Amino acid sequence: MIPRLLTVVGHSFRPRIQMLMAGLALEGALMGLGFVALVPFLRAVLDGDADAAVLPLIGLAVVFLAYAVTRWVMQLYGYRTGLQIANVLFERLGAQIKALPLGWFNERRAGELSVMSSEGIVEIMSLAAHLMRPLVVAITAPAIVLIFIAFIDWQLAVALGCVIPFAVAAFIWSGSHMHKADHSVHGTSVDAAARIYEFAQAQTVLRAFGRTDGAARELDRALVQSHDATMFKLRNAASGFLAFTLTIQLALTVLLVYGVNRSLGGEVDVPELVAIFVLGIRFAEPLLGAADVQDVVRSSDATLGRMQDILDLPLMQSTGNAKPQDNAIRFDNVTFGYNDQPVLDGFTLDVPANSLVAVVGPSGAGKSTVLRLIARFFDVEAGRVSVGGADVRDIATETLMDQLAVVFQDVYLFDGTIADNILISKPDASRDALWDAVRAAQLEATLARFPAGLDTPVGEGGAALSGGEKQRVSIARALLKNANIVLLDEATAALDALDEARMRASIEKLAQDRTVIAISHRLSTIQAADKIVFLEDGKVAEEGDHATLLARGGRYAAFCALMDAKLQSTGTVEPSR
Ligand code: ATP
16 A cells, blocks of 8 residues: 555655654554553552552653654644645646546546545545554554563463464455455446436436436436445445454453463462453554554555556657647648547648638538647547647647637636636737637627626536627637637537628638638638538548539539528528628
8 A cells, every 4th residue: 555655646755654654653652562551550559559559650651641742743744744645646636637638538537537636635645644543553552562461471472463364364355355345336436426417417408308307217326326336335344344353352352261261270360360451452452443444444545546547547748849830730641530430541631821721521520530639639540740840749738739729619618707718818918909809709799788798707617608609709719819720610600690701701811820720511611711621431532622622513512512402491691602
């Protein structure tokens, strides 16, 4: 457990942990000495010799005082160490989350991270803060008592010593059972947490389709599994505790029978018998204390293992030396897929600097994936994605992100005001720059409807805004960043035709001195592009400008015809056509 703790928190903690262990060992030794110091005092009292009791009483008081001071100091030291460990773990976990490939995150893992960063860190912190104490004391206090018993009666010391291997075996046996049970409790509780989150999030859809009962059954099933796993763990913990405790109680019984036998045989006098009983009980006490905490310690140890697994995950490495030379983007023979499902296969694309490129294609063709690879949310399996002539893997994350502004298909707004959400991309932006972005994103009219304007709270995830309003806020956020490359993933899908036309003007203006890649299903946006790329089966099926591709009569022409038919059937008019 200690080597694993050091691996997780870092080896700089070694002196602190060693100090903690040494201090706790001293505390246990003083506790043992206190038990031992009782014996001459009791002997003198039972003999009725008050004078002889004075010196042992002073010795007892001195040992007790030393024990009390050591315990107080070590308690503080343990808590302080625990707090430092918690701080380091928060930092390490935070740094790890920032550097993990986005592909690692899914609902279950997000749930696991949330459990780890709350309960998990508290569990690991409590190892140093108070759980190590009973374990270390359970070794040193009985050891001192045993040595003293050896001076009184060596045969009894040997008999007691023989119990130790059984106690250790019981401890290990119950530990292995607990490990399995703990694993199952963790898995089912993470699953239940993910189900609860999903159930809360999906309420609108579930109610709209009258599926709340079905989803509630799924949630019930997850909760029942979690409950069963916890009961299984409790039963295991109880049997482990029982096995360990019985071994210790058995030793105590042997000691009592042995002591009484020797007393009846006249081999030991009454004060000595009392001393043996007192020491026997004191020998067992710290061991029973360790039994009390063993399941919590095992559980913390398992948490430590899970924390180590997260901290050991491979990160996206970047040498960080390369600097993009311009705003051009290039895909060279790129192969990429999710979970072994290929999406791009030998994909090659040239996006000249300061051009507007539209990416179109059937749903699931990999259009969003192309944008994600430019932003290096994932690493390619083969080939190369370059920005400004530099491989994105060779560009430091901050440098790459400085180059890019991205508007995602699913807009996420943080729980703050509209201004907070726009300023995230450039916290030090002036009020004028903020308003320029607001106007360019066609957000001004929306703001006029809210009494608090830019200071209107958006609610969690932007729940207080409509889809179109959220999309405008996220476009304003991207425009404010004033980055060299703008990636738009269906950025105008939720806007009405008039706002979309105005937005298109903003996008065209942007592309005058920036590179813009837009995924869109709006023909008006697509037509305005310098180059249109039709993506199909993981490859570029066609590329060129609107007129050329239309004249070719291929996949793009068919796509346009389909769009036109759709527009006519819905009666929608695209302003530019
Ligand atoms: P759409 O037009 O519907 O948004 P798209 O062309 O943008 O689709 P992508 O989102 O790039 O398509 O997805 C391409 C394929 O990869 C799809 O089959 C999709 O199911 C799969 N996919 C996308 N993201 C993930 C992910 N995080 N994990 C696993 N598979 C994914």
